[in-house]
Amino acid sequence: MIPGAFDYHRPASLGEAITLANELGDDARVLAGGHSLIPMMKLRMAVPEHLIDLADIDDLKGIDERDGTLQIGAMTSQAEIIGSGLLAERCPILRETAEQIADPQIRNVGTIGGNVANGDPGNDMPALMQALNASYALTGAGGTREVPARNFYEAAYFTALEPGEVLSAIHIPIPPAGHGYAYEKQKRKVGDYATAAAAVLLTMEGGVCTSASIALTNVGDTPLFAEAAGAALVGSAFDEGAVGAAVSAAEAIASPAEDGRGPVDFRTRVAGVMVRRAIGRAASRAR
Numbered sequence: 001m002i003p004g005a006f007d008y009h010r011p012a013s014l015g016e017a018i019t020l021a022n023e024l025g026d027d028a029r030v031l032a033g034g035h036s037l038i039p040m041m042k043l044r045m046a047v048p049e050h051l052i053d054l055a056d057i058d059d060l061k062g063i064d065e066r067d068g069t070l071q072i073g074a075m076t077s078q079a080e081i082i083g084s085g086l087l088a089e090r091c092p093i094l095r096e097t098a099e100q101i102a103d104p105q106i107r108n109v110g111t112i113g114g115n116v117a118n119g120d121p122g123n124d125m126p127a128l129m130q131a132l133n134a135s136y137a138l139t140g141a142g143g144t145r146e147v148p149a150r151n152f153y154e155a156a157y158f159t160a161l162e163p164g165e166v167l168s169a170i171h172i173p174i175p176p177a178g179h180g181y182a183y184e185k186q187k188r189k190v191g192d193y194a195t196a197a198a199a200v201l202l203t204m205e206g207g208v209c210t211s212a213s214i215a216l217t218n219v220g221d222t223p224l225f226a227e228a229a230g231a232a233l234v235g236s237a238f239d240e241g242a243v244g245a246a247v248s249a250a251e252a253i254a255s256p257a258e259d260g261r262g263p264v265d266f267r268t269r270v271a272g273v274m275v276r277r278a279i280g281r282a283a284s285r286a287r
């Protein structure tokens with residue numbers, strides 16, 4: 001339970017961090033809040049020779065709104081997401097989701113950048129980012145490129161991040177005023193990862209669904225954007241036929257691992273229940 005030896009680096013700027021990451025190559029890992037990486041190092045599932053701590057880089061912190069887009073610095077903590085008045089007004093599902101991550105101590109230190117860059121299918125923010133159609137700014141020696149969250153996750157712990165790149169910011173198109181939203185998470189106990197969870201965002205006009213976006217947490221190797229599930233709701237008044245079709249479409253793409261959270265059939269079914277509950281709550285909130 002003691003990590004292997006490593007050298008510790010604490011750059012003062014993003015440029016310095018990227019230079020270090022490129023110099024040190026595969027032997028280095030970026031350190032954010034450390035609440036996923038350090039446990040993996042203690043288990044020797046990760047054995048980096050160098051840690052590049054991003055804690056002193058002010059450019060990676062903060063929450064802002066620009067041209068209809070929310071910009072969240074990668075080193076913004078989960079607690080800061082919960083406490084942000086701007087996010088509560090513009091995109092309240094961020095707070096609802098962050099409040100269901102782990103416990104207050106972990107949320108005080110764990111960052112949104114670490115949560116989405118980690119590539120663990122159990123992390124809650126990646127599916128939400130897919131439902132929101134967010135994108136990630138990936139900064140490397142050659143500049144910054146933008147990758148949609150829906151294209152970022154390749155397999156468990158494999159993402160579109162290239163060696164030497166740092167995820168510097170998250171960009172979220174602000175959902176329309178009056179949208180409905182819900183993040184529903186089934187977990188065995190407080191502080192646990194999801195048995196299954198679902199993020200739902202939707203809009204309504206005259207009682208009819210005009211758009212819907214659904215994504216699933218921890219029922220596959222990656223977060224799952226459930227495109228067909230959202231499409232099943234559009235044009236409906238959330239009657240049983242449409243909601244049942246959305247639930248079936250979500251269950252059809254789920255392929256959870258059998259583990260301590262339950263067998264495959266059970267976890268698939270829980271994913272469907274989370275989708276059903278999230279649709280109901282999101283529809284009740286839409287104006």
Ligand SMILES: Cc1cc2nc3c(=O)[nH]c(=O)nc-3n(C[C@H](O)[C@H](O)[C@H](O)COP(=O)(O)OP(=O)(O)OC[C@H]3O[C@@H](n4cnc5c(N)ncnc54)[C@H](O)[C@@H]3O)c2cc1C
Nearest residue numbers: 030032033034035036037102110111113114115123124167
């Ligand atoms: C007991 C416990 C329960 C938890 N429960 C949950 C839960 O229910 N839901 C949930 O979502 N999470 C949960 N977590 C994880 C927690 O939210 C972590 O804080 C989060 O996953 C990672 O964020 P971090 O800032 O701690 O990243 P770190 O642990 O520092 O980094 C994680 C990984 O991402 C990489 N990385 C970090 N930042 C960047 C960046 N800016 N650019 C490129 N790569 C980067 C690191 O190199 C590392 O590989 C739990 C953790 C613990 C210890």
